[in-house]
Structures are given as structure tokens and as C-alpha cells.
Amino acid sequence: MTTDSITSWLPFLDRLADAAGEVILPHFRSAMTVENKEAAAFDPVTVADRAAEEAIRTLIGEAYPEHGILGEEYGDTSDGADSVWVIDPIDGTRAFISGLPVWGTLIGLMRGGRPAIGMMAQPFTGERFVGDGQSAFYAGPGGPRALKTRACGALDQATLFCTTPALFAADDRAAFDRVERAVRLSRYGVDCYAYCMVAAGQVDLVIEDQLKIFDIMPLIPVIEGAGGAVTSWTGGSAVEGGKVVASGDPRVHEAALKMLANS
Incomplete structure (x- = not known):
């Protein structure tokens, strides 16, 4: 230890x-x-x-x-x-x-x-x-x-959480919409619970914007400790907040990042 x-x-x-x-x-x-x-x-x-x-x-x-x-x-x-x-x-x-x-x-x-x-x-x-x-x-x-995240091989098998799509400006909303159309199920409005459900293996993906450091930093060790990942939309550090992606499976994480970048 x-x-x-x-x-x-x-x-x-x-x-x-x-x-x-x-x-x-x-x-x-x-x-x-x-x-x-x-x-x-x-x-x-x-x-x-x-x-x-x-x-x-x-x-x-x-x-x-x-x-x-x-x-x-x-x-x-x-x-x-x-x-x-x-x-x-x-x-x-x-x-x-x-x-x-x-x-x-x-x-x-x-x-x-x-x-x-x-x-x-x-x-x-x-x-x-x-x-x-x-x-x-x-x-x-x-x-x-x-706590352990669950395996999820592709976006069409994934459950996506977001506090509300109203968080996103026009271009970012279009990027989020691309991911939402690709996933199996999306749900809104559960704030920090969304990230904990990723860690618990109940959902696969969280995409958000306008986060501050105290909205996300305490959740990063929980998700990573359960086997998941938390990054910015560009794959960098999410500690300071802003645009954040959290996921339980690296395959879904990478697919979401590519779609958010429209690549």
C-alpha cells in the first residue's frame, strides 16, 4: 500500500x-x-x-x-x-x-x-x-x-450519461449528438452519480462540458481505480474540468474521442 x-x-x-x-x-x-x-x-x-x-x-x-x-x-x-x-x-x-x-x-x-x-x-x-x-x-x-468497470466493445453497445445537452455550445452539441446517436441508450441528469455508475460497471460512458476542478477531480481516482479512464475531449488531463469524457472500457473511450473530434 x-x-x-x-x-x-x-x-x-x-x-x-x-x-x-x-x-x-x-x-x-x-x-x-x-x-x-x-x-x-x-x-x-x-x-x-x-x-x-x-x-x-x-x-x-x-x-x-x-x-x-x-x-x-x-x-x-x-x-x-x-x-x-x-x-x-x-x-x-x-x-x-x-x-x-x-x-x-x-x-x-x-x-x-x-x-x-x-x-x-x-x-x-x-x-x-x-x-x-x-x-x-x-x-x-x-x-x-x-468496484470494477464493465467491458463494452463498441458504442452501439454502450450506455451514455450526460447531465444535460444544454451544457454544450453549438459545435460541441453537434459532436455530442453524433455520439448519442451511436450509443444504445442515453440518460440525463444524474451529476456525480453518472461517474460512479461507470466505476460500478452499470454504464459505459459520460460526456460533459463546463466542469470545474471540484466537479471531477475527486471522481478520477474512483473511475481509474475501477479500471476506467477519464480525459478531456482531446485525450489530455481532465483534472481541471472543462470538456470531460469518462468511460469504463478503453475501446469505447477511443471511439467516443474520435467521434467528438469528427475524425
Whole structure:
């Protein structure tokens, strides 16, 4: 086991997820004030988002004061640190305010700018998906188990997830549409759950745009640990977000990249 293995970090990750869940769950499916963070679009935030990030930041600061933190709600306090925690307290706030349990708390650790370990925790369903890039595991209803992506040899056998095609500008929407027409089944609207379902071997492909680092970085060690791949649309690093492709089988990944490039 390396220093950044699941075994070494899981107790602390569980503490962070427990603390976030305790402050989030009282607000789920309740009357709450929803604020909009953007004037030109609808980017919702709630007291639950902010309270969860505060809880996570407090525990990290107490245990690892030398570590940096990059979170969706309270920004970047990494200040050049080699070890940086990346937090999205509620990935899928739109689902959260709609009462749908397809949101999750994303917690990741980067070392030297590279993903080391990540977790998606869903306190309402009691599920956790965790990975270190070499292995990945699930805990929740039905009992713990290793996560493994499934084989899928071609796009016409694949299931594709996307939060919404409205993410894409005109040319990118045309590229996405090419892939969607080629796959067997497409589904929308499950945010971080889509990536976890790739890791769990339930679906084959996720294609998205406009992601930020805290939307994707914690999920990369989970998918890669389960045997999958996460890249940009051009095959480069997806750590910083933007246009992202995640898949469970390298054959489908390559086919999707070629079709997105219209090659």
C-alpha cells in the first residue's frame, strides 16, 4: 500500500463525509432558501452547501493544517501547498433542491497537482464510492464490494450519461449528438452519480462540458481505480474540468474521442 492508499485515508475520508452528511441531511427535501450565484444563469447554492464545506474545512484544518483546500463555496486556500483537498460539498445542487437523491459530496486529495484519492458520499442513500487510482470500493446497501468497470466493445453497445445537452455550445452539441446517436441508450441528469455508475460497471460512458476542478477531480481516482479512464475531449488531463469524457472500457473511450473530434 502506498501512503495515499484507500486503507490509509479511508478513516479520515469517512470522518469528512460523516460531518458533511450531518449538516446536509436536515435540509434535504425541506423548505429552504435557494440563492443564485450567477447573474447571467441559474447556479444555485443553499445553506447546506456552505455548512457542509465549512464542516469539511474545519476537520482538514485541524488534522492537516499544512494542506491546502480548494472548495466550490469558499474558494482556493491552497497557497502553493503540495497536498490540496478538493471539495464539492453538494455536487448536483439542482437535484438537491428538487428532492432527487442523485447529488453527492465530493472529496478528493491531490499531491503535486495529481489526483491521489477521491470519494463520492451520498448520505441520504448511505452510499460511498472511494478510489485511489489503483483500486476502488463501494460501501452501502447490499454490503461492501470492489468496484470494477464493465467491458463494452463498441458504442452501439454502450450506455451514455450526460447531465444535460444544454451544457454544450453549438459545435460541441453537434459532436455530442453524433455520439448519442451511436450509443444504445442515453440518460440525463444524474451529476456525480453518472461517474460512479461507470466505476460500478452499470454504464459505459459520460460526456460533459463546463466542469470545474471540484466537479471531477475527486471522481478520477474512483473511475481509474475501477479500471476506467477519464480525459478531456482531446485525450489530455481532465483534472481541471472543462470538456470531460469518462468511460469504463478503453475501446469505447477511443471511439467516443474520435467521434467528438469528427475524425
